[in-house]
Amino acid sequence: MASGGEEADVGAHELRQALGALRDEIRARLPRGSGTGEGRGPGPDWMELFDELRRRVNSFGMSERSGEVDEFGMDELVLRQAEPVLDFLMDRWWRVDVQGAENVPSAQGCLLAANGSGLLPYDGLMISHALGRGQPFDARPRFLVADWLITLPFVQPYLARLGGVRACRENAQRLLAKGRRVVAFPEGVKGAAKVFRERYRLKRFGRGGVVRLAIESGTPLLPVAVVGAEEAHPILFKIETLARVVGLPFVPVTPTFPAFGPLGLVPLPSKWSIRFGEAIALDHLGSEAADDELLVSRLTEELRAQIQAMVEQSLHERPSVWG
Amino acid sequence: MDTPARIAITGLGTWIGARLAERLLAHKSGLSVVGIDIRRPYRLEGRIRFHRVDLTDPTADGRLAEILERERVEALVHAAFRREPTPDLEDDHELETVGSLHVLHACAAAKVRRFVLASSTMLYGPWPDNPNFLTEQHPLRGHPDAHSVRNRVEVESLLAGWTTRHPDCEVTVLRPCWIMGPSYWDHVVRMFARPVVTTLLGYDPLLQFVHEEDCLRAFEAATLGRHPGVFNLAGRGVLPLSTVIALAGKRSLPLPVPLFYRMLHYPAQGQTGDPPAGFYDYLRYLWVADGERGWSAFGEPLYTTREAWISFVSSRRLRRYR
Numbered sequence: 001m002a003s004g005g006e007e008a009d010v011g012a013h014e015l016r017q018a019l020g021a022l023r024d025e026i027r028a029r030l031p032r033g034s035g036t037g038e039g040r041g042p043g044p045d046w047m048e049l050f051d052e053l054r055r056r057v058n059s060f061g062m063s064e065r066s067g068e069v070d071e072f073g074m075d076e077l078v079l080r081q082a083e084p085v086l087d088f089l090m091d092r093w094w095r096v097d098v099q100g101a102e103n104v105p106s107a108q109g110c111l112l113a114a115n116g117s118g119l120l121p122y123d124g125l126m127i128s129h130a131l132g133r134g135q136p137f138d139a140r141p142r143f144l145v146a147d148w149l150i151t152l153p154f155v156q157p158y159l160a161r162l163g164g165v166r167a168c169r170e171n172a173q174r175l176l177a178k179g180r181r182v183v184a185f186p187e188g189v190k191g192a193a194k195v196f197r198e199r200y201r202l203k204r205f206g207r208g209g210v211v212r213l214a215i216e217s218g219t220p221l222l223p224v225a226v227v228g229a230e231e232a233h234p235i236l237f238k239i240e241t242l243a244r245v246v247g248l249p250f251v252p253v254t255p256t257f258p259a260f261g262p263l264g265l266v267p268l269p270s271k272w273s274i275r276f277g278e279a280i281a282l283d284h285l286g287s288e289a290a291d292d293e294l295l296v297s298r299l300t301e302e303l304r305a306q307i308q309a310m311v312e313q314s315l316h317e318r319p320s321v322w323g
Numbered sequence: 324m325d326t327p328a329r330i331a332i333t334g335l336g337t338w339i340g341a342r343l344a345e346r347l348l349a350h351k352s353g354l355s356v357v358g359i360d361i362r363r364p365y366r367l368e369g370r371i372r373f374h375r376v377d378l379t380d381p382t383a384d385g386r387l388a389e390i391l392e393r394e395r396v397e398a399l400v401h402a403a404f405r406r407e408p409t410p411d412l413e414d415d416h417e418l419e420t421v422g423s424l425h426v427l428h429a430c431a432a433a434k435v436r437r438f439v440l441a442s443s444t445m446l447y448g449p450w451p452d453n454p455n456f457l458t459e460q461h462p463l464r465g466h467p468d469a470h471s472v473r474n475r476v477e478v479e480s481l482l483a484g485w486t487t488r489h490p491d492c493e494v495t496v497l498r499p500c501w502i503m504g505p506s507y508w509d510h511v512v513r514m515f516a517r518p519v520v521t522t523l524l525g526y527d528p529l530l531q532f533v534h535e536e537d538c539l540r541a542f543e544a545a546t547l548g549r550h551p552g553v554f555n556l557a558g559r560g561v562l563p564l565s566t567v568i569a570l571a572g573k574r575s576l577p578l579p580v581p582l583f584y585r586m587l588h589y590p591a592q593g594q595t596g597d598p599p600a601g602f603y604d605y606l607r608y609l610w611v612a613d614g615e616r617g618w619s620a621f622g623e624p625l626y627t628t629r630e631a632w633i634s635f636v637s638s639r640r641l642r643r644y645r
Contacts, residue, residue, distance in 0.1 A: 071456070154525040156528075170455075
């Protein structure tokens, strides 16, 4: 019975073929003109549209996705479908300038620490796309997403399928142990919720979890500076009372959100750059160094300063916000 | 102790109890099985030594200890839990928690040398801050609205204390995730057997299943061999809820969460006595367990999550067409 999956897949394929034949049959019997629109020139194909609609309506287009997902829920089929959109965002919308990608090891797991910004994890998506584009599905870097976002309704199913993983120690350890590349945002929610006047000023890096993780797992730690994402969703201010009512850590007000409703969540086309720094050597320390609180906090502060310097350099080189 | 010659099963009438008894009786070395339940299972008539004990009875521990001693029981499998939560919260607590306490007391008195508990990964609870894979060390947080899960979390903590006080008894806790297969049946299976599955709008968590065969194999191995400790039982791989529903050719009815919880409050209470969150949060947040420890102890599972699900779906179809 171990081949049950294949049998059922074959069954499903046959069923689909039979349904297609049935649809053609119905179409052939329909009065002329109402089916393919041949009689009246090029009109909308209603049958096709109806089929499409019925398919989409069923649970927000998720029902067709019966592909295999990996253990953290990344879906190859969905990623392949989203590839043109990600390419568009990267090449046309934000015109992302990627520097130093050769610093990132491709065959080995590593931890990438980046400055967090923007409401939605576009930065994580872009870093992982910049490194994973044109590479096999499995080699795609995974980006860590804050709890409140990865459990947010409607966002959660898509983020997981595109490679987002809930930011926690156990998940990162597991991914690194499997030799995956992991993008972390050590500032946490504080980083994503930065208001516009504090842009590009890095917040405190949690409690040194990123450095400790890299030491423990013996993987290289790379600083990453993302510039441009702060302007994609400039947060003017945050509404605290509403946030408490809705149960979110913060409700942002941007120039477009919530004024334009969901449309206001379309990011602005700022000019982006992603700069990968050189790996910080930690392997000479040995795993017991992870318990040395002072060392970890010193290394964390060094990492923060390094990313801050890289961000400033990128900002300096950028001609204007819209590039 | 390697292979016990006399094995007692509390909750012989439950699915795990009955199936495990059949497997143990089919074992070549001629084991004798002592069955304990409130009702005599007719299928096993004459092949096992049956004793009728009501675990909710205040004197059940004494009676059970006497039986275990008289039958010289070496290993006990405790599976006397409700197949699904009932509206009678108090009775469920009496049977599941207090009943388990009676069983533990009796085991201590009769010096049973191996104790196997049928638990569940549902005890970890669906929480937004769960890691993607819950290992056996993760705290059992349960769910405040699921009384059956709450009872069983209490059982596990009672057992943990009991284990330290009785170091000469080998204690194995098996935590299977949602079991799927041709013959298994509970409230989870019932929900998935409906043509339309109610889901929560905007949520699509990853689920995992274990096939009934793999689950029983692990129970048999834990009863017959030395496997002290806690083990998650799961199939390899995970499936998103939407894929699970699509694979079965079913439809989902996504409902908005707060409205849904309020709307279904009273009808759902009629079925399980719990607010709907007690079950539907399991279709909202992640609670996937890491099965690695179980796989290395009991062998590679025969079915992956996907295969377990397809085995369930195809057996349901056959039943409908018959």
